[in-house]
Amino acid sequence: MKIRQLFDYETWTYTYLLWDETTKEAAVIDCVAEQVERDMQHIEELGLKVKYLLETHIHADHITGAGPIRKRTAGEIVVHENSESECADILAVEGDTFKLGEQQIEVLYTPGHTNNDITYLIEGAAFTGDTLLVRDCGRTDFQLGSNEEMYKSLTEKLFTLPEDTLVFPAHDYKGFSQSTIGEEKQFNCRVGAGKSYQDFSTIMDNLNLANPKRIHIAVPGNMKCGDLED
Amino acid sequence: MKIRQLFDYETWTYTYLLWDETTKEAAVIDCVAEQVERDMQHIEELGLKVKYLLETHIHADHITGAGPIRKRTAGEIVVHENSESECADILAVEGDTFKLGEQQIEVLYTPGHTNNDITYLIEGAAFTGDTLLVRDCGRTDFQLGSNEEMYKSLTEKLFTLPEDTLVFPAHDYKGFSQSTIGEEKQFNCRVGAGKSYQDFSTIMDNLNLANPKRIHIAVPGNMKCGDLED
Numbered sequence: 001m002k003i004r005q006l007f008d009y010e011t012w013t014y015t016y017l018l019w020d021e022t023t024k025e026a027a028v029i030d031c032v033a034e035q036v037e038r039d040m041q042h043i044e045e046l047g048l049k050v051k052y053l054l055e056t057h058i059h060a061d062h063i064t065g066a067g068p069i070r071k072r073t074a075g076e077i078v079v080h081e082n083s084e085s086e087c088a089d090i091l092a093v094e095g096d097t098f099k100l101g102e103q104q105i106e107v108l109y110t111p112g113h114t115n116n117d118i119t120y121l122i123e124g125a126a127f128t129g130d131t132l133l134v135r136d137c138g139r140t141d142f143q144l145g146s147n148e149e150m151y152k153s154l155t156e157k158l159f160t161l162p163e164d165t166l167v168f169p170a171h172d173y174k175g176f177s178q179s180t181i182g183e184e185k186q187f188n189c190r191v192g193a194g195k196s197y198q199d200f201s202t203i204m205d206n207l208n209l210a211n212p213k214r215i216h217i218a219v220p221g222n223m224k225c226g227d228l229e230d
Numbered sequence: 231m232k233i234r235q236l237f238d239y240e241t242w243t244y245t246y247l248l249w250d251e252t253t254k255e256a257a258v259i260d261c262v263a264e265q266v267e268r269d270m271q272h273i274e275e276l277g278l279k280v281k282y283l284l285e286t287h288i289h290a291d292h293i294t295g296a297g298p299i300r301k302r303t304a305g306e307i308v309v310h311e312n313s314e315s316e317c318a319d320i321l322a323v324e325g326d327t328f329k330l331g332e333q334q335i336e337v338l339y340t341p342g343h344t345n346n347d348i349t350y351l352i353e354g355a356a357f358t359g360d361t362l363l364v365r366d367c368g369r370t371d372f373q374l375g376s377n378e379e380m381y382k383s384l385t386e387k388l389f390t391l392p393e394d395t396l397v398f399p400a401h402d403y404k405g406f407s408q409s410t411i412g413e414e415k416q417f418n419c420r421v422g423a424g425k426s427y428q429d430f431s432t433i434m435d436n437l438n439l440a441n442p443k444r445i446h447i448a449v450p451g452n453m454k455c456g457d458l459e460d
Contacts, residue, residue, distance in 0.1 A: 004404065004408070005407045006405045008405055009405060010237070015405075038404060043417070045417045046413070124353065174268060175237040175238055175239060175245075177234075177270065178234070178235070
């Protein structure tokens with residue numbers, strides 16, 4: 001599977017193009033409304049046939065570009081069923097798989113940042129959304145987030161993947177682009193080196209973060225798959 | 231060879247860690263002064279033994295972190311001989327090679343942005359500095375830059391590499407992280423699709439870019455390898 005990482009500087013969001021080199025069947029993970037033209041140009045230049053528009057969760061900090069890209073490709077929008085999205089084409093659950101040519105993307109349910117977080121797995125790489133970030137993890141204080149679910153997703157699901165699995169997050173704020181499961185097990189600031197749930201929970205409860213500036217626009221916008229004119 | 235891409239949001243600069251997984255011998259390409267602590271933490275966590283601090287050229291937009299990292303590792307600073315740097319350990323020319331374990335990094339002289347641009351080649355990947363950017367190329371209007379040299383470096387050197395060679399640039403301003411030689415030959419805005427030298431030169435002569443804000447600090451700072459207190 002070919003992987004191309006793209007970045008939105010305004011919202012610190014990573015978008016990923018995945019494609020099968022033989023058939024050019026492709027998926028887009030977490031596209032951003034303001035980057036639709038850039039992404040479409042890249043998709044067209046690379047000759048990709050978009051089959052899936054995969055969302056790692058209903059985002060609170062940016063509006064997805066999935067709806068607009070769906071109108072211009074054959075892409076079906078995928079979100080977790082807990083999102084209760086009415087605009088998505090596929091409501092996914094743990095174990096669902098999506099094929100690009102002979103290659104497969106698998107759904108791992110990894111809640112904690114919200115109640116609808118998906119990690120998309122391919123051979124050798126995990127697209128971890130806002131669950132696992134490089135040396136960090138997503139916040140847990142809105143959208144039905146939960147310290148307990150986050151700790152379980154990190155330690156009981158993601159940290160049981162092979163140690164050399166590449167980690168591709170949905171966001172980064174320090175200039176990191178990727179990591180590995182092995183590194184995060186050792187060095188993740190919030191949950192690495194065997195930190196207990198109690199230690200993790202104390203860290204999470206004391207982050208004192210302001211709400212994302214655009215949360216009141218982004219969440220309803222994403223419940224419409226970014227099709228704001230509809 | 232393992233590759234890790236890092237980004238500095240202030241100056242839009244990509245830094246790369248390259249290492250041989252067996253010996254952990256490593257090189258750092260284009261580190262940034264303000265990111266030395268982040269980079270050193272990453273180097274230490276990954277257990278890397280820095281052998282080389284590779285500069286793609288004397289930068290005008292940021293000060294290198296190579297000097298400070300040299301003081302804390304065994305890294306030798308490498309720049310092209312045309313830079314006339316007195317602080318570097320190795321003044322490189324085309325064809326020079328640097329070994330990390332059994333793996334090899336090769337120097338390709340690709341001037342045009344300055345008179346001292348190096349592309350570092352490993353198997354399957356080219357770290358192209360400010361010569362080839364994704365869908366773009368570096369400016370040619372200071373530091374002995376030259377439209378003619380840039381056009382030659384792009385079309386006669388870089389575009390003769392295998393088409394599937396990954397391109398890792400020194401900067402990006404649109405959210406692109408990598409490309410391939412094949413893509414750039416087709417889609418590069420300034421020189422792709424067989425653009426003539428005349429067309430290229432007209433584009434470059436009409437960019438009307440302001441000088442980098444920090445050029446008067448950055449260039450002399452980089453001639454000291456970022457060792458500003460010396």
